[in-house]
Amino acid sequence: MSLVSPWRADFPALAILEAQGQTYLDSAATSQKPQALIDALTGYYTCGTANVHRAQHQPAERATRAFENARLKVARWLNASCPTEIVFTRGATEALNLLAYGLEHLIEADDEIVISALEHHANLLPWQQLARRRSARLVVLPLDPRGIIDMDAAANLIGPRTRVLAVSQLSNVLGAWQPLAELLPLVRAQGAFSVVDGAQGVVHGRHDMQALDCDFYVLSSHKLYGPEGVGALYGRGESLLKLRHWQFGGEMVRVANYQDANFHAAPLGFEAGTPAIGGVIGLGATLDYLTGLDAAKVADHERALHAQLLAGLTTRNGVRLLGDPQLALASFTVDGVHHTDLAHLLTEQGIAIRSGTHCAQPLLKTLGVDGAIRVSLGLYNDEMDLQRFFGALDQALEILR
Amino acid sequence: MNELSAAAADTLRVFQQAPGWEQRARLLMQWGDRLEPLTEDERSEPNLVAGCDSKLWLVAERRCDGCHFRGTSEARLLRGLLAVLLVRVNGLPADALQQLDVADWFGQLGLARQLSPSRANGMNAVLRRMRELAPAE
Numbered sequence: 001m002s003l004v005s006p007w008r009a010d011f012p013a014l015a016i017l018e019a020q021g022q023t024y025l026d027s028a029a030t031s032q033k034p035q036a037l038i039d040a041l042t043g044y045y046t047c048g049t050a051n052v053h054r055a056q057h058q059p060a061e062r063a064t065r066a067f068e069n070a071r072l073k074v075a076r077w078l079n080a081s082c083p084t085e086i087v088f089t090r091g092a093t094e095a096l097n098l099l100a101y102g103l104e105h106l107i108e109a110d111d112e113i114v115i116s117a118l119e120h121h122a123n124l125l126p127w128q129q130l131a132r133r134r135s136a137r138l139v140v141l142p143l144d145p146r147g148i149i150d151m152d153a154a155a156n157l158i159g160p161r162t163r164v165l166a167v168s169q170l171s172n173v174l175g176a177w178q179p180l181a182e183l184l185p186l187v188r189a190q191g192a193f194s195v196v197d198g199a200q201g202v203v204h205g206r207h208d209m210q211a212l213d214c215d216f217y218v219l220s221s222h223k224l225y226g227p228e229g230v231g232a233l234y235g236r237g238e239s240l241l242k243l244r245h246w247q248f249g250g251e252m253v254r255v256a257n258y259q260d261a262n263f264h265a266a267p268l269g270f271e272a273g274t275p276a277i278g279g280v281i282g283l284g285a286t287l288d289y290l291t292g293l294d295a296a297k298v299a300d301h302e303r304a305l306h307a308q309l310l311a312g313l314t315t316r317n318g319v320r321l322l323g324d325p326q327l328a329l330a331s332f333t334v335d336g337v338h339h340t341d342l343a344h345l346l347t348e349q350g351i352a353i354r355s356g357t358h359c360a361q362p363l364l365k366t367l368g369v370d371g372a373i374r375v376s377l378g379l380y381n382d383e384m385d386l387q388r389f390f391g392a393l394d395q396a397l398e399i400l401r
Numbered sequence: 402m403n404e405l406s407a408a409a410a411d412t413l414r415v416f417q418q419a420p421g422w423e424q425r426a427r428l429l430m431q432w433g434d435r436l437e438p439l440t441e442d443e444r445s446e447p448n449l450v451a452g453c454d455s456k457l458w459l460v461a462e463r464r465c466d467g468c469h470f471r472g473t474s475e476a477r478l479l480r481g482l483l484a485v486l487l488v489r490v491n492g493l494p495a496d497a498l499q500q501l502d503v504a505d506w507f508g509q510l511g512l513a514r515q516l517s518p519s520r521a522n523g524m525n526a527v528l529r530r531m532r533e534l535a536p537a538e
Contacts, residue, residue, distance in 0.1 A: 338476040340455040345478070347514075348422040356454050370475075371454070399426050400477065 003304055003383035007293065010034045011225075011380045021350040023388045028172055028200060028329050028376030029354055031225045033286075040285030041227065044278050052277055053251050053268065067277055070284030071267070074232050077287050078217065079208040081237065087267040088275050091231040092199040092220035093122040096166070098233060098270060099195055099216055100126035102243030103164060106193075109135040112161040114187075116141040116149045116178070117366050118171045121359045123197040123218075127166055141167070143366070147174035147323025151182050158183075162192045169201030173358045173374065175306075175325030177201070184214055193239065199223055203378075204328055205299060215239035225290065225378075226283040229276040240266040247272040298379050302327060305377055305386065312390045316397070322372055329376035331358070337400050339371040345396035346373070351389050405489075412488045416510040425511055429481025436484050437471045444473070450530045453523030455479055461534035467494045468535050472527070482515055482524055495535040503528050 008014050013032040017024050024032060044066070050059035052067045068083070075083040089095040107113065113127050117140050131138040139157050144150045149167065158165065165187040170177055180196060187194045194214040201207060202219040209217060216239060221230035235243070245252065245263045249272040254262050263269045306327050313319050318335035325331070333339060343355030354374045357364045364371065375389060405413065412432070419425045439448075439458055448458040450472075457479060459472040469491050474480045489506050490498060507516050507524070516524055 338455060340476040341478045344476075345422075345426055348426065395423070399423065399430075 003301070003308065005301060005380050005382040007298075008380045008382060010036070010289070012038070014380050017352075022352055023350055023385050023392075024352045025375045025377065025381065025385060025389055026352045026354050027203075027378035027381070028223070028374065030222045030228070031203070031378050032380060033227070034225055034289045036289035037226060037282045037286045041278055041282045044281050049277065051274055063277055063281075066281045066284070067275070070280045070287075073284045073287045073291075074234075077206070077291070078219075078234050079206075079210055080234055081210070084267055085209075085234055085237055085240065087233040087235065087240075087270045088280055089231040089233055089270075090229055090276065091222075092197065092218045093231070095218040095231045095233040096122055096195070096197065097126045098246055099166075099218075099243070100130040101246035102270075103193060104130055104134065105244050106242065107131075107134040107136050107163055110161065111136045111163045112139050112159070113137070114139045114141060114158055114162055114165045114167075114192075116167045117143050118147065118149075118174060118178075118360065118363045119166075119168055120172050120197065120199070121361070122199070123166055123168060123195075124362065127164070136163075137161075143174075143323075145324075147171060147176045147325075149178050149183065151179055154183055155186060158186045158190060158192075160190060162187065162190045164193045164195060166195035166197065168197040168199075169207070170198075170204065170328065171323075171360075171363075172200050172329070173331050173360050173363055173372070174323035175327055175329040175331070176323055177326060180212060180214070184212070188213075193242075200328065204302065206295060209234055209236075221279065221283040221286070224283075224286065226286040227276075227279040230279040230283050232283075233270070235266060243270070245269055249273045293379075302377060302379060305381055305383070306330075308383060308386055309375060309377065312386060316390075316393070318397075322367055322369070329374055331372040331374040333369055333372050334397065337397065339373055341400055342373055342393075342396055345399060346389075346392050349392035349395065351392045353389075406492055409489050412485055413509055416485070416512075419511065426478065429485070429512075430477050431481075432484035432488070433477055433480030433482075436473055436480055436487070439471060439473050443471075450523060450526050452526030452529075453479065457483065457523060457527065459483075459527060459530055459534070461531070466492050468492070468498050468531070470531055470534070479523075482512070483527065485510060485512070486524065486527065490531060498535050499532055 011032045011034055048059045050063040052064040071083045071086050074086045113131050113136055115127055128138055141154050142150050184194050195216045196214045198217050199220045203224050215236050217234040219232050222228040252263055252269045252272040254264050309330055320333050322331040339355045346353055356371045443460050444458045448460055450457045450459050455476040457474040462469045472483050504516050507513055
């Protein structure tokens, strides 16, 4: 029996893309949106917008309530202790930059900031630049052949000078869960901060902040079937208190004078300027939608689809997977075929995949490849999508070889 | 619009007869295979065109009949796109190169999508580089 996604119809774009001859297999870059989100955005903009946390009029009160309600939903989604542990940002990238600036005052010369070899540029560059500003050392944890952080090396590299560890939960190139349960205690033992980039991980399964026990966790709304322009930073209550304010402006300030000011604590103190109110409300509606799904069924569907993706790729001559992908995506190269040629011919056939270095140039250099094709799955994809992809792949390879 | 050279007219005729993407892809690869080779020295860092998602080298030569470029790339289809661009560009006077409507040329070949803004293949970058390298009148 063919693998069908029972949630596909909840995402109107899928039918429209299909009618345009497009097969969407690029959800790790950004996801399509559920009708529930579209309805929430329409509802919010149709019924009257207002700024949040400012005016006392009724539309403002309604917007503020909806905005804060979304904070509550994110807190519940992550099982945070309290909604004030959730800071809204403009995306995962901004959340990571917030941390790199917010923690800067705790980094001294020759301190160590630890990342891994597989980080997305968003979880590399803010730390690299912080290290340069403070004359600190950026330590890069190596990977094992499966694309998983090498724990023996990590145990040696995380030490008394470690101040921060910032690692991805799930690689956007390798599709492998990282050993956070083993890594984080090493960092805690040194009294250092742990930052988990959950941009990919949050999309697959529910992650409990109490169990994960990190200081900070970062997510992006648009990969989680929500709108763009919104991200969230979870920070354990006491860890948030260690952050210095970084962006200054409206409503993050408590008292402002010409020559000095003092600021709100998190979350408001880290939400300078008017936030993406509609987007945040939309993210809340998306989480309501996702909460209503049978999580086990979603996980089974994604697992089965991913298994078909791997099976199809590994039976094809000359296809080399990057690492040992466990879920969500697979990146690969084909012997004797340039990835841009393959991407070109897949595009010609309406297959929406990504090709290149996937915002992880150092990782691809480490793996010794110039670029790779990445196929990534959302809960709305089904077996037909993969059949179209494999048909197009075979045809492309036939032309190119 | 300039008169097409014999080679450009020939390219146009062949591409316009191609019934679909598959044939166009095969033609691009044929055209790419016919590029004049670059020497090892010419495939150098300064000759790389930034903005392409695979490496592409371009060199300009001064000839009495106008602009003349040679180039190549690691990727076969990109070599083909470069070849059909060179067919149109080589031999043009510098001012004609500055004014050439390249989108129109790719459009006539059935390759309009290769110039769209979201494409990182770099044909627009190649054209910019050609215009920089073109000798002043």
